[in-house]
Amino acid sequence: MPEIDKNANLPHFQRKIISEYLEQNDEFYNWIKDIFKITSIELNNEDYKIFEEIKLNIANINNFPLELSMLERLFLDRNRANSEKCIEYLIFRYKLRVFPRKKIASSFPAYLLIEPVSACNLRCVMCFQIDKSFTKKPYMGVMSLELFKKIIDEAVAGGTRAITMASRGEPTLNRDLPKMLEYTKDKFFEVKINTNGTRLTEELCHTILGTGVTELVFSIDAEHKDLYERIRVRGKFDTVIKNIKMFNEIRQASYPDSDIVTTASGVFFHEEQDIEKYTNFFTKIVDQVAAVAMENRWDTYANELHPEETAPCEYLWQRMYVWFDGKCNPCDVDYKSYLKVGDVNKRSIKDIWNGELYKKLRNDHYNKKRNNHSPCDRCGVY
Numbered sequence: 001m002p003e004i005d006k007n008a009n010l011p012h013f014q015r016k017i018i019s020e021y022l023e024q025n026d027e028f029y030n031w032i033k034d035i036f037k038i039t040s041i042e043l044n045n046e047d048y049k050i051f052e053e054i055k056l057n058i059a060n061i062n063n064f065p066l067e068l069s070m071l072e073r074l075f076l077d078r079n080r081a082n083s084e085k086c087i088e089y090l091i092f093r094y095k096l097r098v099f100p101r102k103k104i105a106s107s108f109p110a111y112l113l114i115e116p117v118s119a120c121n122l123r124c125v126m127c128f129q130i131d132k133s134f135t136k137k138p139y140m141g142v143m144s145l146e147l148f149k150k151i152i153d154e155a156v157a158g159g160t161r162a163i164t165m166a167s168r169g170e171p172t173l174n175r176d177l178p179k180m181l182e183y184t185k186d187k188f189f190e191v192k193i194n195t196n197g198t199r200l201t202e203e204l205c206h207t208i209l210g211t212g213v214t215e216l217v218f219s220i221d222a223e224h225k226d227l228y229e230r231i232r233v234r235g236k237f238d239t240v241i242k243n244i245k246m247f248n249e250i251r252q253a254s255y256p257d258s259d260i261v262t263t264a265s266g267v268f269f270h271e272e273q274d275i276e277k278y279t280n281f282f283t284k285i286v287d288q289v290a291a292v293a294m295e296n297r298w299d300t301y302a303n304e305l306h307p308e309e310t311a312p313c314e315y316l317w318q319r320m321y322v323w324f325d326g327k328c329n330p331c332d333v334d335y336k337s338y339l340k341v342g343d344v345n346k347r348s349i350k351d352i353w354n355g356e357l358y359k360k361l362r363n364d365h366y367n368k369k370r371n372n373h374s375p376c377d378r379c380g381v382y
């Protein structure tokens, strides 16, 4: 029986529930093994190699090489009737989770995080949006619909399977967000939106549900109005809760078959935050709760150096960020883009992902020289 995925980004109480669920489901893993017995499937060379590797793994150790998370299970369960789609999905998840561990770069980024806007309407106390040297030009701006479409067209042609609509800013501040979402419809396995939930409207709820967004993450750190408003400065707790409930009502009334998963995601760093109360409160109004501990300062550049840390950062093999103006970066921890790897206005996504700057970063990290790069020399991501 596979163990629970340690990287599933779920709090322990949910892991327990899933663990019990999985134990009743040997049949599920047998079904996955069965679909890999397929004799003919059209895949490109890279994907076919992964397909063969998974098959070999199943044949040699009678097991599937990925411990599936709850969201992966849900996707597969919902698409059981389409074996080829499930295989393609598992190949994508393999690239996303196994390639970074093995330090293999796919030929094209399987996962892109695209920033509709870099500004935010809140000033959370643990966020780089309170860095006054950041909240001005050249860092602040809005992505044009034209640039967004160009990125999506390249991503689809190249083989990106998942996108997140957010990075440094609040995506609902871009008035073209509904048109952007329309443009992503039926193009990816996963479309995720990270939002603070303050500006959700009825119309936007319909667009999110109608365009097949797969995950809507509400960034919210407390179940208590007073604490929430002290952490998420300028945010109104009652408005966010009202908006989440409005989303649920629209979903239930008009999109009962929607596959979307809603998440409450909290950053835990304040002594008054209580993970259990938080979970009890939010599990009543969202599908899942994710709590992450804040280990480093929000203003990355002011962190202490850690010359003794040499483990490579897996982001370099897993994902790429595209800022509002087309600049590309390996992460948003480096929110001022000291590590900039290219610009989609000047080069293709494929060229940037396989370019010299990215290669140098990957090589240095792989060879225990991450400290040659700032802010990798002071960042807590591995």
Ligand code: SF4
Binding pocket: 313, 314, 315, 316, 330, 331, 332, 333, 334, 339, 374, 375, 376, 377, 379, 380, 381, 382
């Ligand atoms: S180590 Fe930190 S700063 Fe460097 S690429 Fe990874 S997340 Fe970004």
